[in-house]
Amino acid sequence: MADINEARLALIPVLAARSKGGYMGRTALMKYMYLLQVVRGLPLNYRFTLYSYGPFDSDVLVDLSIAESLEGVATELELYSGGYGYKIKPSSNAEWLKGRAGKFLSRYSKDIDWVIKKFGSFTSAELELVGTIVYVDRESGGTKKRLDQIAKLVHEVKPHFSEDKVLQYARRLSDDSILRASA
């Protein structure tokens, strides 16, 4: 399996197993990968860009599909009024998949713990918001923005969140030293 990014595949069952209830949704997977790469610096080599639903790279879903094909994880569909979601759980070959990237997983074990501890209780809508706030913060590059400026920019791409609501989440992220922006 030399030509497949083993570390990325191995992360999927690990994140699912450590999530509340032993499963996670697709949004959670996408945003965990984003936060691990951008905030914690894991060398995942995804190319996240911004959509109205936050930072996204279709390669994360490609990796999910491959992890499913290899039976490292299994995904169940959940229908409810007004929408649907997915439950991603470790499957029969999860240990084998993890074993292919054992060193990587040990090296970044604390970072994996961090993302689950910080964001494991967030809803998918909150994760989209948090991902977007971090994206906007990082996109500012060398120009340090204030939190209220970030909140305004985020509101413009996610108008279903008020500026006050965005600011509230931005402050939480800032308090946890996740943002570069100044209060």
Place this chain on the structure above:
Amino acid sequence: MIDFLFSFAYIEPCFDNLNPHRTYEIRCPVHGFISLNDWEWTVISQPAFQRLRRIKQLAWTDYVYPGAMHTRFEHSLGVMHVATLLYDAICDKSAEILRLDLAYNRDGLGRDRQLVRFAALLHDVGHSPFSHGSEDLFPKRGHGKRYEHEDYSCAIIRSELRSAIEDHDLNANYGLHAEDVAALVDGSVKAKQPIFWRDLISGQMDADRMDYLLRDAYHAGVSYGSFDLKRIITTVRAIRSREGHPPQLGISKGGWHAAESLVLARYFMFTQVYFHKTRVAYDIHLQKALKEMLPQGQFPRPVGSDLQSYLRWDDWKVLGLLANGRGGPHGDRLKNRDHYRRVYDTPEVSTKKDFELLEEVKDKLGKLVVAEKSAAKSWYKMGSLDIPVVDDHNTQDVRPLSKYSNAVRGLKANNQVFLYVTPEKFEIAESKVNEVTANGGH
């Protein structure tokens, strides 16, 4: 609303070159006629865009499918056309969602229609010679990540095409900046409200994919890429999904078979054309030959004067260098059609057992293996594509396409791996593979 959006099409053609309202039509083998306004015509006329006439869409695919000689130029026009059809259909069928959830009014929709057209037209303007075939030669930009063709597209939009976008008389009605177009292509927060439309440029149901599947299938002379575009256009919707989430693009229930045909077209084109064993072999030779030709073995960066140097690289230049023997031994292989041979492949959906067998084969072949190519690393990847489907009579009923379609539900990601050897060593390599597989039962 649609009358307003289409209003430019009703203007009488005028042959005064100074008339900014002049319109044009270009024949397209896939879509019939593609309409342009004078503003778009000006952008298309720029050398940076005309360069796309000299960049083939599918690299050396014509060595397998001789008709596949088409270029990024006609594809870019096609993407703009399809994006517009989708945009207009969504404005028509999902007007309430656009108005209430995204605060659009008529002027806003008119402005963003033009913005989406430019983003669709220019999203590929930064492609390197032979398109995806040479992208592994983009330089790195820190953190070990390579530039991608989108980075070049946005750099060109912001520099070479800025004046053509910003200074046309028609822009007095829109106030567009080159940065607005680049932000939508690039996925930047600077895109603001129009970021919603980014899914039309690069997403699950984007105009790019819809055009390239139809166009590549047409030129390659295969039927695999066909799907019901007209039905997708009539059934595409903005869908309110879950609480706290923005609207997303999807399809109404009546169109799920058309969406299914899109997913299947992608599957067939991937297995039969994009990841064809010989086509992939030519990508290997192209990259190695180009590495011989490029200064420091890589393309110039998409910044400053380096961007000017980059724009001088197109298929013509590469073919000229190849003809002059500057491609090294791999250039000779391209010229003489003496490509690497695939000696071993895992199944389309490879399992743990298949990868264990692959390792055994690789151990047996040792240095005979000159290249390994994985579908998971291909430029046209085959991952999950689960389009939301809404019931028009009960908009609370939103389900993924896989809930309706058995075929989509059963479609798994292609993670096939090919091993290549030189033609000179093929027979000996094949016998070694047979020794392993006779025991392994592949």
